[in-house]
Amino acid sequence: MTLKFHSVATAIAFVAILLVSFDNVKNWSKNFQGNGTLMPGNDRFVLDYELIGLPNGAVGPESFAFDVTGSGPYTGVSDGRIIRWQANESRWVDFAVTSPERYGCEGPKDHSVMEHICGRPLGLRFNEQTGHLYVADAYMGLIEVGPNGGLGSPLSKQVDGVSFGFTNSLDIDQSNGLVYFTDSSTRFPRRNHIPVILSGDNSGRLMKFDPKTKETTLLLSNLMFPNGVALSKKGDFLLFVETTTCKLFKFWLKTSKAGILELLTQLPGFPDNVKRNKKGGFWVGINSRRTKFLDVVISNPWIGNLLIDFSVDLTKLHACLARFIGSSGMGIRLDEDGNVMEVLDGTMRSKWKFVSEVEEENGNLWIGSVTRAFVVKGKMSRTSKSI
Ligand SMILES: *[C@@H]1O[C@H](CO)[C@@H](O)[C@H](O)[C@H]1NC(C)=O
Numbered sequence: 578m579t580l581k582f583h584s585v586a587t588a589i590a591f592v593a594i595l596l597v598s599f600d601n602v603k604n605w606s607k608n609f610q611g612n613g614t615l616m617p618g619n620d621r622f623v624l625d626y627e628l629i630g631l632p633n634g635a636v637g638p639e640s641f642a643f644d645v646t647g648s649g650p651y652t653g654v655s656d657g658r659i660i661r662w663q664a665n666e667s668r669w670v671d672f673a674v675t676s677p678e679r680y681g682c683e684g685p686k687d688h689s690v691m692e693h694i695c696g697r698p699l700g701l702r703f704n705e706q707t708g709h710l711y712v713a714d715a716y717m718g719l720i721e722v723g724p725n726g727g728l729g730s731p732l733s734k735q736v737d738g739v740s741f742g743f744t745n746s747l748d749i750d751q752s753n754g755l756v757y758f759t760d761s762s763t764r765f766p767r768r769n770h771i772p773v774i775l776s777g778d779n780s781g782r783l784m785k786f787d788p789k790t791k792e793t794t795l796l797l798s799n800l801m802f803p804n805g806v807a808l809s810k811k812g813d814f815l816l817f818v819e820t821t822t823c824k825l826f827k828f829w830l831k832t833s834k835a836g837i838l839e840l841l842t843q844l845p846g847f848p849d850n851v852k853r854n855k856k857g858g859f860w861v862g863i864n865s866r867r868t869k870f871l872d873v874v875i876s877n878p879w880i881g882n883l884l885i886d887f888s889v890d891l892t893k894l895h896a897c898l899a900r901f902i903g904s905s906g907m908g909i910r911l912d913e914d915g916n917v918m919e920v921l922d923g924t925m926r927s928k929w930k931f932v933s934e935v936e937e938e939n940g941n942l943w944i945g946s947v948t949r950a951f952v953v954k955g956k957m958s959r960t961s962k963s964i
Contacts, residue, residue, distance in 0.1 A: 624921060624942065626955030632660065632669045634685025636950045640746070640850055641936040641943045642701035644724075645708050650936065650943050652952065653698025655688035659712065659722070662952075672726040675714040689768040692716060697767055700746035700806075700850070704754055704788075713744045713758050715767035719786055719793075733786050733793040736760075742780070743767050746850055748808045748815070756786040757796075757815055759803040771891040773802045774821045774847070775874065775881025783817060783828070797828065797838065805851035805934075807859055809913060816841070816859055816913075818848035821875060823867050825851075825915060841915030846907065849947070850934035854910070858918055860935035862945070863907045906932030908944065921957065 631638060635654035643649040651661045651672055659673040675696035682688070682695035693716045700713035708724040711732075718741050720729035734740060743766055747758035762773045763780040772778070781800035786793050797803075802820035809816070813831040818824065823846065827839045846866040853859050874880050884891060908921035921935065921942070934945040944953035 624944075624953075624955040624957055626944075626953050628951040629662070629954055630951045633658075633683050634950075635660075635683075635688070637947045638945045638949075638952045639699045639933045639947045640701050640945055641934060641938075641952075642703055642710065643938055644703050644710075645705050647939075650938070650952075651701055651710065652945065653701060653712065653714075655692070655697070656683045657688075657692065657695035657697060658683070659698050659701065659710070659726075673710065673712075673722040673729055674727075675712055675717045675720045675729045677728055692768060693766065699744070699767075700748075700758065702747055702749045702756075704749055705751045706754065711747055711749060711756055713747045715743055715745065718744050719747070719756065719758055721788075732756075732788075732791070733784070736782065736784050736793045736795045739763060743770070743773070745803070746805045746817075748806055748853075750808055750812045752812060754788045756788065757806055757808060758784055758786065759800075759806050759817065760784065761802050761804060761820070769890075769892050770802075771895045772881065772885050775878070775891060776885055777801065777821070777875070777878030777881065781819070783815075804849055805861065807851040807853045810853065810857045816851050818844070818851055818861065820847050820849065820864075823847060825861065825911070827913075827915075842911070844909065849932065850945075852934060852936050854937040858910045858912055860937060861909050861911065862932040862934040863909060864931050864933065864947075865906060906930045906946070908932055908935035908942070910935075919957070 631654055635656050637655040638652040641650035641652050649661055651659055653659050657674055657676055658671055660669040661672045663670050675698050676694065678694050682691060696717050697715040698712045699715050702711050704711065710722040712720040712722060712729060714720050717731060718734040719732045721732050722729040741760040742763040743761040745759045745761045747756055749756050760782045762778050764778050765773045779799045779801045781803040782795060783797040783803055784793050785796055800819055801822050804818050804820045806815055806817040815828045815830060817826055823844045825841045825844055827841050829835050829837045844861065846863040849862040849864050851859050851861050909917055910919040912918055931946045931948050932944055933947045936943040942955045942957060
């Protein structure tokens, strides 16, 4: 008993140290490896932004989508709703839900305990031909919502007999309606996502769903926290990230390279969503930076597994400590070959951190986060301050 208590205390102290180390990498560009090179002149960009609060005590606008008329953004929040920003009235309106069980879902409280019942919509994307919204819900799988919203219908919950545990991100090939999506883990649910990283879990998968045949096909397995996925402008490859390894991959769908997986670059922090912009680049949202200390922990998964065996709730602890120590997220825009084009750099003092996504639309940047109670809407301007 005493021994167990002691072990837990040690574990907590250990995790605390780990979390404090989250943010102490200053010159991250020095650690930037792979094909990624900084823009000539090392320019970076600052953001003039406003914060748009969420309704009903909801938090966590993780991903954004605009509909065929350009209205929006739409975003999924912690109580399971998908809401739409009604710009002309400066307010959010309810659009859809992913679960029929809505009793007790809403209101200001910790929604994570009920998200397996209420749903937790993450990745969103409209099919531009049909106007239907496709949703990667962390608990409900792949969901389709009609143009008028309301309750979505489940499309896919498993592939090759193995259920999805943490459906996360998607993109759609607008020429044929094929949906590409990720399942981050079959072992740990979304609410318990820190152990996915610290245990070295590699149960993540990348899939394709065909709306004509209703078939789900496995494209890649044994991935370490596959997260954001985005299709190229020509539809010939996908870019996706692994959060645990901070790697950005290119997976070829067409041409003679079809089926080939290439490592494009090593990112300086834990990536979340990948979104293509109209210019043909890809914005990668970075939740928090990766430190040398974390490198050691992640390359020794026994440490993480030990903490999990001690039943330390790593995700809760992380959320709790992160509130005090802060963590500067960032957005990085890369070209199709993984070269860095623009860097949007949060600081610890900035309101926008734990970045999940950067969506560029009509010259505005919409920045999401899985924990914050607002959406950031901003415009970038260039600064000559070196990184
Ligand atoms: C805002 O736009 C919606 C449709 O896009 C319309 O139904 C609504 O009446 C508009 N509100 C105002 C105040 O103009």
